[in-house]
Amino acid sequence: MDIIFTVLILLLAVAASGVMVRLVPLKLPLPLVQIAFGALLAWPHLGLHVTFDPELFMMLFIPPLLFADGWRIPKREFYMQRRAILMLALGLVFLTVVAVGYFIHAIVPSISLPVAFALAAVLSPTDAVALSGIAGRNRLPDHLMHILEGEALMNDASGLVALKFAVAAALTGVFSLRDASVSFVIIALGGLATGAAVAWLFSFASTRFLNLTEEGDPAPGVVMTMLIPFAAYLFAEHFGFSGILAAVAAGMTMNSSSFARTSPASARVRASVTWTMIEFVFNGMVFILLGLQFPHIIGRALLDAHEQASGSELRLIFYVAAVALALYALRFVWVWLLRWFASRGAAKHGVANAVPGLRTVSMTTIAGVRGAVTLAGVLSLPVALSNGQPLPGRDVAIFIASGVILLSLFVAVVGLPLLMNGARRRPDPHAAEERTARIQSAQAAIRAIDDFHETATAQCDEAESAHAADVTARVMDIYRRRLATLDDDIEPAQSARRSEALEFQMKLAAMRAERSTLLELRGSQLINDDTLNKLMREVDLSETALQTRGKGKK
Numbered sequence: 001m002d003i004i005f006t007v008l009i010l011l012l013a014v015a016a017s018g019v020m021v022r023l024v025p026l027k028l029p030l031p032l033v034q035i036a037f038g039a040l041l042a043w044p045h046l047g048l049h050v051t052f053d054p055e056l057f058m059m060l061f062i063p064p065l066l067f068a069d070g071w072r073i074p075k076r077e078f079y080m081q082r083r084a085i086l087m088l089a090l091g092l093v094f095l096t097v098v099a100v101g102y103f104i105h106a107i108v109p110s111i112s113l114p115v116a117f118a119l120a121a122v123l124s125p126t127d128a129v130a131l132s133g134i135a136g137r138n139r140l141p142d143h144l145m146h147i148l149e150g151e152a153l154m155n156d157a158s159g160l161v162a163l164k165f166a167v168a169a170a171l172t173g174v175f176s177l178r179d180a181s182v183s184f185v186i187i188a189l190g191g192l193a194t195g196a197a198v199a200w201l202f203s204f205a206s207t208r209f210l211n212l213t214e215e216g217d218p219a220p221g222v223v224m225t226m227l228i229p230f231a232a233y234l235f236a237e238h239f240g241f242s243g244i245l246a247a248v249a250a251g252m253t254m255n256s257s258s259f260a261r262t263s264p265a266s267a268r269v270r271a272s273v274t275w276t277m278i279e280f281v282f283n284g285m286v287f288i289l290l291g292l293q294f295p296h297i298i299g300r301a302l303l304d305a306h307e308q309a310s311g312s313e314l315r316l317i318f319y320v321a322a323v324a325l326a327l328y329a330l331r332f333v334w335v336w337l338l339r340w341f342a343s344r345g346a347a348k349h350g351v352a353n354a355v356p357g358l359r360t361v362s363m364t365t366i367a368g369v370r371g372a373v374t375l376a377g378v379l380s381l382p383v384a385l386s387n388g389q390p391l392p393g394r395d396v397a398i399f400i401a402s403g404v405i406l407l408s409l410f411v412a413v414v415g416l417p418l419l420m421n422g423a424r425r426r427p428d429p430h431a432a433e434e435r436t437a438r439i440q441s442a443q444a445a446i447r448a449i450d451d452f453h454e455t456a457t458a459q460c461d462e463a464e465s466a467h468a469a470d471v472t473a474r475v476m477d478i479y480r481r482r483l484a485t486l487d488d489d490i491e492p493a494q495s496a497r498r499s500e501a502l503e504f505q506m507k508l509a510a511m512r513a514e515r516s517t518l519l520e521l522r523g524s525q526l527i528n529d530d531t532l533n534k535l536m537r538e539v540d541l542s543e544t545a546l547q548t549r550g551k552g553k554k
Contacts, residue, residue, distance in 0.1 A: 013037045014284030029134040031287045038291020052293050054380035063247040067229030070251025077146040084147050089154035092334050093124040097162045103326050111393030114170035119397040121162035122378045127371025128152035134412045156373050157245040163377050191242030195232040195249030203257035222271045286372045301399035320403030332365040366415040369408040439486050442479045449476050511543045
């Protein structure tokens with residue numbers, strides 16, 4: 001009963017945090033609000049302390065979130081930015097493990113070198129979920145957001161693999177760079193292959209045997225897609241590969257699979273709504289669980305420091321600030337060098353003014369916020385060595401990781417809006433290809449209508465042919481007016497847009513009147529709830545499509 005009560009309270013906190021963000025006049029980042037909710041729920045008198053199991057947390061929350069990110073991330077941009085993403089997700093992670101590991105060991109003598117490497121490894125992954133909640137998905141430049149999202153998808157695996165070898169070195173005192181490098185390649189490639197295989201097998205089975213792409217109730221297919229990230233993660237972990245990369249690869253594979261291409265519209269709508277809800281709930285749970293842990297972790301560390309010696313609390317705070325500063329400095333230098341080398345390569349091809357901009361480098365640096373994977377990783381450090389002795393520096397490492405998470409979130413909250421303020425907003429780089437796609441799809445629709453008209457009226461009499469011609473003209477007029485709004489001539493296009501805007505408002509008013517009438521009919525018992533739900537769903541889907549098209553034109 002206590003577990004059910006706790007889960008319900010956490011779900012209520014997730015929903016309340018979303019409501020608060022909308023009601024409060026001050027624009028607060030949702031992750032910080034959820035962390036604050038979690039900290040309030042950790043109040044001792046509420047008795048709501050949740051034991052944080054890192055292994056269970058990684059298996060339950062991380063795979064579906066990474067799967068959804070992998071499904072959603074644009075593959076073309078990911079491939080175009082592959083060099084920058086890999087240099088951040090691999091190069092920067094291993095540089096951070098070595099450089100920051102030695103730095104932590106130098107300033108915190110109580111932390112042994114292997115534990116310092118382990119702490120640096122868990123501090124290396126970034127959190128794109130927290131970043132999008134802080135900066136907004138549509139405020140950062142598109143190319144920068146694609147790089148940061150790709151980095152966050154890949155560096156979770158590299159950071160946790162580095163953590164695994166650091167912990168092994170701490171427990172056994174043995175480390176081999178050659179063995180670690182070979183193992184990393186095997187773990188990474190095995191995870192990617194496992195995730196892709198699981199997604200491909202599901203797509204193949206659904207289209208060939210399970211008939212999930214046929215019209216009907218799409219719920220079974222949607223539920224099965226929810227199981228794919230867990231299956232990919234568990235299979236990969238079972239074989240000793242990276243479960244995180246398996247979840248990412250499964251999401252990317254599903255995006256281009258036959259299931260995604262051939263599934264009916266009802267399944268796509270249901271899946272989109274379901275995954276939107278899953279992401280909101282799971283993201284909220286992650287940050288609320290973070291907030292629940294912070295008061296206990298930080299409070300216990302400060303109390304222990306106070307009992308040991310006077311001024312130890314300030315020393316712990318200094319450790320957090322110094323480690324965070326080292327992470328920012330290393331990331332700034334690394335990003336600057338990457339952009340400098342890229343600018344030199346561009347200059348050789350005749351591209352002028354390709355010097356790396358200080359604003360962009362600073363935004364990339366501050367955007368490297370730490371989140372749930374960092375806390376889960378540091379809490380997974382073993383409590384004792386193989387000889388039974390306590391792992392030296394474990395509590396201090398947990399405090400430093402928790403402090404860096406909070407500090408990176410606050411720095412991003414304050415710094416990113418300042419850096420983005422006044423920055424010139426580039427025109428939408430995809431506007432031209434979107435316009436081309438709209439024109440070509442409308443032209444294809446007109447041709448298909450014309451072909452269908454010829455087929456349908458081949459054996460009709462004169463009256464039926466005339467009626468079919470009238471219907472064809474009405475349907476085809478929708479696409480002709482759409483083409484008119486995309487015309488290169490300014491005056492006809494503006495006139496068509498005004499007509500379409502008026503039609504949009506009329507349709508919206510009509511649909512709202514439909515909805516109001518349906519509710520009145522149900523209220524007067526002239527229709528039952530089943531009829532209401534069916535008709536309301538039709539109106540809601542029509543209005544959703546209308547609103548989506550309206551937003552796409554702004």
